[in-house]
Amino acid sequence: MHVVPDPAAPPVLNISFDQFLAIDIRVGRIVSATPFPEARKPAIKLLIDFGPVIGQKRSSAQITEHYACEYLPGRLVAAVVNFPPRQIGKFLSEVLTLGFPDEAGAVVLIAPDKDVPIGGRLF
Structure with a gap:
């Protein structure tokens, strides 16, 4: 089961930089x-090139509120690999x-605001 964090919850405990890495x-x-x-909850199957x-x-993504399958190919996304x-x-x-x-709890994908080479690591 995928657990969605409560957006109103306080920040989680501090972690070390090595844990982030x-x-x-x-x-x-x-x-x-x-x-x-x-899927039990509405979802879309994604094939993502890294x-x-x-x-x-x-990836299975619960993004059906804001995204239709036909508009997703070609879009950049971030993922834990x-x-x-x-x-x-x-x-x-x-x-x-x-x-x-979003305000209703539906997922809004995150991505760089400019085109970047695929496979790049977040730092």
Whole structure:
């Protein structure tokens, strides 16, 4: 089960810089987006290209409130690429696509505001 943090909660405990560096967040370009009607919560299956080092990875993203499948290919997104894969029904989600909640709690994807090379690591 994917747990969504409470946006009204206070900041979490301090972590070390080394702990931050352990989370590998990369930019990728969505190659394809398809409906995921089998998911318990409305979701979209994404195939994201992170470049030659990481390759293409799959992600299940609960982004149906603001995004339609046909408009997602070509879009840059940020994702955690070093979490273990998660089985979501018959779909294996390999990366965690990142976003922020809007006022109603629906996910808004995060991405760089300029075009950057895919595979770049957040720092």
